Amino acid sequence: MNVFKLLGITSLLAVLTMPAMAHPQHGGGIEQRLQRQETRIHHGLHSGALTAREAKRLRKQQRELKVLLRVFRRDGRLGRGERRLLNRELDRTSALIMKLKHNRRQAGHGPHRDKRHTWQHRHHDYRNRHVH
Numbered sequence: 001m002n003v004f005k006l007l008g009i010t011s012l013l014a015v016l017t018m019p020a021m022a023h024p025q026h027g028g029g030i031e032q033r034l035q036r037q038e039t040r041i042h043h044g045l046h047s048g049a050l051t052a053r054e055a056k057r058l059r060k061q062q063r064e065l066k067v068l069l070r071v072f073r074r075d076g077r078l079g080r081g082e083r084r085l086l087n088r089e090l091d092r093t094s095a096l097i098m099k100l101k102h103n104r105r106q107a108g109h110g111p112h113r114d115k116r117h118t119w120q121h122r123h124h125d126y127r128n129r130h131v132h
Contacts, residue, residue, distance in 0.1 A: 030069060030083065033090045038062055040097050049101040058100065061093050 041058045044050035050058070065086065072082040 030078075030086050030090065033087075033094075034062060034065060034069075037090070037093060037097060040101070044097070044101045048106050051105050054100045054105070058093065058097055061096070065089055065093065 038059075041050065041055055041062070045052070045055040068089070069078075069086060072078055072086070078086075
Protein backbone atom coordinates (compact mmCIF):
# COMPACT_ATOMS: atom_id res chain seq x y z
CA MET A 1 0.00 0.00 0.00
CA ASN A 2 2.80 2.43 0.88
CA VAL A 3 4.52 1.63 -2.40
CA PHE A 4 1.40 2.65 -4.31
CA LYS A 5 1.11 5.90 -2.35
CA LEU A 6 4.75 6.67 -3.03
CA LEU A 7 4.31 5.95 -6.75
CA GLY A 8 1.17 8.08 -6.85
CA ILE A 9 2.86 11.02 -5.13
CA THR A 10 5.94 10.70 -7.33
CA SER A 11 3.88 10.64 -10.54
CA LEU A 12 1.79 13.58 -9.30
CA LEU A 13 4.93 15.61 -8.63
CA ALA A 14 6.28 14.71 -12.07
CA VAL A 15 3.07 15.88 -13.73
CA LEU A 16 3.02 19.11 -11.74
CA THR A 17 6.62 20.00 -12.59
CA MET A 18 6.25 19.32 -16.34
CA PRO A 19 4.68 22.73 -17.16
CA ALA A 20 7.60 24.45 -15.45
CA MET A 21 10.01 22.43 -17.53
CA ALA A 22 8.12 23.28 -20.73
CA HIS A 23 8.97 26.98 -20.35
CA PRO A 24 12.73 27.32 -20.64
CA GLN A 25 14.25 29.43 -17.95
CA HIS A 26 17.08 31.37 -19.44
CA GLY A 27 15.49 32.95 -22.48
CA GLY A 28 15.36 29.86 -24.66
CA GLY A 29 12.10 31.10 -26.14
CA ILE A 30 13.68 34.48 -26.81
CA GLU A 31 16.65 32.89 -28.54
CA GLN A 32 14.29 30.87 -30.72
CA ARG A 33 12.37 34.02 -31.65
CA LEU A 34 15.64 35.77 -32.53
CA GLN A 35 16.62 32.84 -34.72
CA ARG A 36 13.23 32.75 -36.46
CA GLN A 37 13.42 36.49 -37.14
CA GLU A 38 16.93 36.15 -38.55
CA THR A 39 15.63 33.41 -40.84
CA ARG A 40 12.76 35.66 -41.97
CA ILE A 41 15.23 38.46 -42.74
CA HIS A 42 17.47 36.07 -44.66
CA HIS A 43 14.58 34.73 -46.73
CA GLY A 44 13.23 38.23 -47.35
CA LEU A 45 16.60 39.41 -48.62
CA HIS A 46 17.11 36.44 -50.91
CA SER A 47 13.57 36.51 -52.27
CA GLY A 48 13.84 40.22 -53.06
CA ALA A 49 11.10 41.19 -50.59
CA LEU A 50 13.70 43.12 -48.56
CA THR A 51 16.26 45.52 -49.94
CA ALA A 52 19.85 45.35 -48.72
CA ARG A 53 19.31 48.55 -46.72
CA GLU A 54 16.18 47.16 -45.05
CA ALA A 55 17.93 43.89 -44.19
CA LYS A 56 20.90 45.81 -42.79
CA ARG A 57 18.58 47.85 -40.56
CA LEU A 58 16.78 44.72 -39.32
CA ARG A 59 20.03 42.85 -38.67
CA LYS A 60 21.30 45.79 -36.64
CA GLN A 61 18.19 45.59 -34.47
CA GLN A 62 18.74 41.85 -34.07
CA ARG A 63 22.33 42.44 -32.92
CA GLU A 64 21.15 45.05 -30.41
CA LEU A 65 18.61 42.61 -29.00
CA LYS A 66 21.28 39.92 -28.64
CA VAL A 67 23.51 42.37 -26.76
CA LEU A 68 20.60 43.29 -24.50
CA LEU A 69 19.92 39.61 -23.84
CA ARG A 70 23.57 39.04 -22.88
CA VAL A 71 23.50 42.06 -20.54
CA PHE A 72 20.32 40.83 -18.87
CA ARG A 73 21.81 37.35 -18.41
CA ARG A 74 24.95 38.55 -16.67
CA ASP A 75 23.47 37.70 -13.29
CA GLY A 76 22.71 34.16 -14.48
CA ARG A 77 18.98 34.53 -14.97
CA LEU A 78 16.42 36.45 -16.96
CA GLY A 79 13.91 38.26 -14.78
CA ARG A 80 10.24 38.73 -15.58
CA GLY A 81 10.64 42.42 -16.44
CA GLU A 82 13.69 41.72 -18.59
CA ARG A 83 11.85 38.96 -20.45
CA ARG A 84 8.84 41.24 -20.92
CA LEU A 85 11.04 44.01 -22.34
CA LEU A 86 12.81 41.62 -24.71
CA ASN A 87 9.53 40.14 -25.91
CA ARG A 88 8.10 43.61 -26.51
CA GLU A 89 11.15 44.56 -28.58
CA LEU A 90 10.96 41.25 -30.46
CA ASP A 91 7.30 42.01 -31.21
CA ARG A 92 8.26 45.41 -32.60
CA THR A 93 11.03 43.94 -34.72
CA SER A 94 8.72 41.20 -35.98
CA ALA A 95 6.12 43.79 -37.01
CA LEU A 96 8.84 45.81 -38.77
CA ILE A 97 10.03 42.72 -40.65
CA MET A 98 6.47 42.11 -41.81
CA LYS A 99 6.01 45.75 -42.81
CA LEU A 100 9.27 45.97 -44.75
CA LYS A 101 8.79 42.61 -46.47
CA HIS A 102 5.38 43.66 -47.71
CA ASN A 103 6.04 47.23 -48.76
CA ARG A 104 6.34 48.04 -52.45
CA ARG A 105 10.13 48.21 -52.44
CA GLN A 106 11.94 45.31 -54.00
CA ALA A 107 15.60 44.46 -54.05
CA GLY A 108 17.30 45.53 -57.26
CA HIS A 109 14.64 48.12 -58.01
CA GLY A 110 15.89 51.41 -56.64
CA PRO A 111 13.96 54.69 -56.52
CA HIS A 112 13.75 54.77 -60.33
CA ARG A 113 12.35 51.26 -60.65
CA ASP A 114 9.77 50.39 -63.25
CA LYS A 115 6.43 51.46 -61.81
CA ARG A 116 4.21 49.56 -64.24
CA HIS A 117 3.38 47.03 -61.54
CA THR A 118 1.86 49.43 -59.05
CA TRP A 119 -1.90 49.80 -58.89
CA GLN A 120 -1.82 53.56 -59.41
CA HIS A 121 0.27 53.30 -62.56
CA ARG A 122 -1.91 50.56 -64.06
CA HIS A 123 -4.98 52.62 -63.31
CA HIS A 124 -3.38 55.70 -64.87
CA ASP A 125 -2.42 53.76 -68.02
CA TYR A 126 -5.93 52.38 -68.27
CA ARG A 127 -7.50 55.82 -68.12
CA ASN A 128 -5.05 57.27 -70.64
CA ARG A 129 -5.70 54.52 -73.16
CA HIS A 130 -9.44 55.12 -73.17
CA VAL A 131 -9.23 58.89 -73.30
CA HIS A 132 -7.44 58.97 -76.65
